[in-house]
Amino acid sequence: MSESTTLSIEALDARVRSILGRAGLNPVQAGALARVIVAGERDACKSHGIYRIEGALRTVKAGKVNPLAQPRLVPDQAAAIVRVDAQHGFANAAFELGLPALVERARRTGLAALVINDCTHFSALWPEVEAVTEHGLAALVMCPSYATVAPTGGIRPLLGTNPMAFGWPRAGQPPYVFDFATSVAARGEIELHRRAGKQLPEGWAIDVDGAPTTDPEAALAGAMLPFGGHKGSAISTMIELLAGIMIGDLTSPEVLDVLGSTTLAPVHGELILAFSPQAFAAGRSGDPFARAEGLFEAIVGQGARLPSQRRFAARAVSASQGITLTEAEVAQLDRLEALGLDAIT
Amino acid sequence: MSESTTLSIEALDARVRSILGRAGLNPVQAGALARVIVAGERDACKSHGIYRIEGALRTVKAGKVNPLAQPRLVPDQAAAIVRVDAQHGFANAAFELGLPALVERARRTGLAALVINDCTHFSALWPEVEAVTEHGLAALVMCPSYATVAPTGGIRPLLGTNPMAFGWPRAGQPPYVFDFATSVAARGEIELHRRAGKQLPEGWAIDVDGAPTTDPEAALAGAMLPFGGHKGSAISTMIELLAGIMIGDLTSPEVLDVLGSTTLAPVHGELILAFSPQAFAAGRSGDPFARAEGLFEAIVGQGARLPSQRRFAARAVSASQGITLTEAEVAQLDRLEALGLDAIT
Structure with a gap:
């Protein structure tokens, strides 16, 4: 006999927002965090689901993230760069603020960057990549982490696990998306x-x-x-340079110095590149979206898999059947809702 | 007793230009090709040196590249995209034409792309990456190749060896540069x-x-x-999408269909992204170039190596002592100069 509970996506979202609000997050922060937490549960990606709430609250309780942050768009400094000051809140709220400006900019200039500064990283990069692809744009996203990875040939932690994610829009179905650590x-x-x-x-x-x-x-x-030996080490170094140093934010060793722990969510910046395939393909023959489908078919046709398919399959199930939580998970949500930050020891 | 010959960089450049001109390349094509061939020899990167001349001429003789191409800048379609139509000549001449426009654009918009269409790839990507960094910009460059690599989990060639190269400028010394195949x-x-x-x-x-x-x-x-399992496979797929399909040019399987051989230089497009660290770091504390030096010191300080250092060491030697060719290499140059395309069997 199962003691599990099934909730709609909307009901779980409301529940998580309520928990985060009870713990002191303002609606902007709570809403953005709830959306990615619920997206993780919806996609059966448990490591990025409600399990993460405690980590977020631990970071709040440690005073390393501002739960009341109101991210703000920084006035333009360059035509292809949109910048959001996260005001030391979570990156997710800053991303949501910057996304419409990034989309508008990329459509106009063909290629644009969203820089998020002074944010606390939370969850995976694929929710952001997917959000960009929903506007018909391709996305390449990267950020540092904390120093836990040695460069190839080295002996000490210096680089972060530095994730890199990419997305390409597909009509009528989830995008082509990968998101992985460079460790x-x-x-x-x-x-x-x-x-x-x-x-x-x-x-x-x-x-x-x-x-x-x-x-x-x-x-x-x-x-x-790093993954892939010296090649992965080089890519990870590139991420420190582009998504840390270049955007005027912390590198992975600096993040660790600031936090003093790898149990708190890292504080840093993030770089999101958006490409307009329509602008890049202008004047050339062939529709880029149709051609991409041919490439995907060729990959799948020989027995290889496209990334993220397991998540998308779970997503389809959640959409029709809701999200099922175990008794322990529901108890954990109850406890978090009742105690707020006092639940964090 | 050595029968080797030592030439200055300038003398070898003149020699290679003369050979390429004798084989029918116009000055724009011959000059650009000679520069990268000599750069290969100068950096003791023999696989991209004079050894490559025959491959270039074989592609000319097969009628797969236009030796008389005059690349042209395509009128602007989007503010952050510079496009060069290589007119079916070598990518190198198209890159040289597009570089000043790319630099001007990236300085103005913060981030810009150079798209090269209808070009024949020749040599490595690092000469282009280094040329961008000479203007104080970071560069990320990628292009497809021909289908010789199976996607992870697949069984047949589909992806190319799809190189990816990155560069970051360093004051008073060669840039941080990596350039590798994703196979x-x-x-x-x-x-x-x-x-x-x-x-x-x-x-x-x-x-x-x-x-x-x-x-x-x-x-x-x-x-x-692919290198690094499913992660490298995903990166290689991204290169097919961004630097093939998105820019309205060929994918690796299409290149192979067009050429019918992997012994000819691939015909395709190329994507060069240029980032202005000054623009990205504007309004933030710390000089990005100085901070990057700290990262490089931390890498080297723990016994790891920065990429391309062997090339840069050879470059310093070549600058002071010239480039030394073996007797066989000189005989090969003599033969190519005497026979032109007739040297290609």
């Missing part, structure tokens, strides 16, 4: 191995002396490794 | 293993049935693999 594995996966008493696969991490290790404890004390 | 290895490396009768490392390729192989013959008949 071999996420830090959370190493933590899960530690708790389970399991060895890590080879190639994930090095110990404090820079020697390869499969011991999770040694890995957490040492450093993670 | 595990370059196709030429597999060919070299075949000629040497050596097995390939594991993870480079699959055979015609999609099974992993270390046999170079089986790999050449099958497909290469």
Whole structure:
């Protein structure tokens, strides 16, 4: 006999907004956070679902994010750059404020960037990538994290897990989207191995002396490794440069200095590039969206998969059947709603 | 006793221009090609040096590139996009024409793209990345290739080796630059293993049935693999979308259809993004160029290397001591100069 509870997407959204409001977030912050948390649950992406509420509240309680922040658009400094000052709130609210301006700009100039400064990262980048593609634009998004990854050939944490995400719009169906860490594995996966008493696969991490290790404890004390060897290390360095230094925001080592912990959501900036395929393809033969479908068909036709398909399948199920939470998950929501920030120890 | 010949950079440049002119290239095409060929030799990057002349001329002789092309700037369609029609000549001449416009645009708008259409790719992307950084801009460059790489989980060639290159300007020294194929290895490396009768490392390729192989013959008949598993495969797909389809130019499978061979230089388009760190950092604290030096010091300080340092060391030697060619290399240049396209069998 199941004790699970099924809620509509809208009902879960209202529930999460209420919890976040009770914990002191203003409606702008609570609304934006609730949307990505519910998107995670909706897509059966549990690691970015309601599980994340506690982390967000822990960061609020630690005073490292402003729950009352009202992000603001910074007056234009350059024609292809839209900048939002997150006012030390969560990135999600700042993104929502900047998105219409980014879309308008990219349509007009063909290519535009949204820079988010002084924000606290929360959740994945795919909700933002998908939001851009809904306007018929392609998106490339990146941000630093905190220093937990050694550059290839190095021995100490310096780079972040620095995620990179990309999206391409598709008519009548979810976009082509990838979103991944530029480290071999996420830090959370190493933590899960530690708790389970399991060895890590080879190639994930090095110990404090820079020697390869499969011991999770040694890995957490040492450093993670970039994906794809020196190539992934170079991409991760590019992300520090473009989405940290270039936009006048923190690098991953600086984030760690500021926070003093990898258990709080990182404070930094974010870079979102939006491309107008219509503008880029202007005057050339062929419709870019139709041609892209041909490429996707060729990928799927040989048995390879497009990224994010598992999420999209779960999304379709959630849309028709709602989102099902376990008894423990509902109890956790009840507890958070009753106690607010006092639930965070 | 060495029979080698040492030439100044200028003398080798004149020699290569003369050879290309003798083979029918106009001064615009010959000049641009000579510059990248000499840059390859200067940087001891032999795989992109005079060795490449024959490949360029083979493509000319096959009628797949126009040696008399005069690239032209296409009238503006969008504020952040500069477009050059290569007129079916080499990409290098089109890039040289578009660079000043790209630089002016990126300085003005903060972020701009140079699209090159209908060009034949020749040599590496790092000469272009470095040329952008000389103007104080960061650069991200990508282009498709021909279908030789299977998407992760697939069994047949579909993606190209799709290179991606990035550069960040550094005062008083060569830029931070990486330039790599998004396949595990370059196709030429597999060919070299075949000629040497050596097995390939594991993870480079699959055979015609999609099974992993270390046999170079089986790999050449099958497909290469992307670097970094599904992440590299996704990046390579992004390059097909942005630098092929979006800019209204060929994808890697289309290139192969057009050329019918992987021994000719690929015909396609190219996407060059230029970022103005000054514009992106405006109004924020800290000088982005100075902060980037701190990041580079932290990388080098823990024993890791910055990419391209071997090339830059060779460059310094070439600047003071000239470029040394073997007797066979000089004989090859003599033969090409004497015979022109008749040297190509």
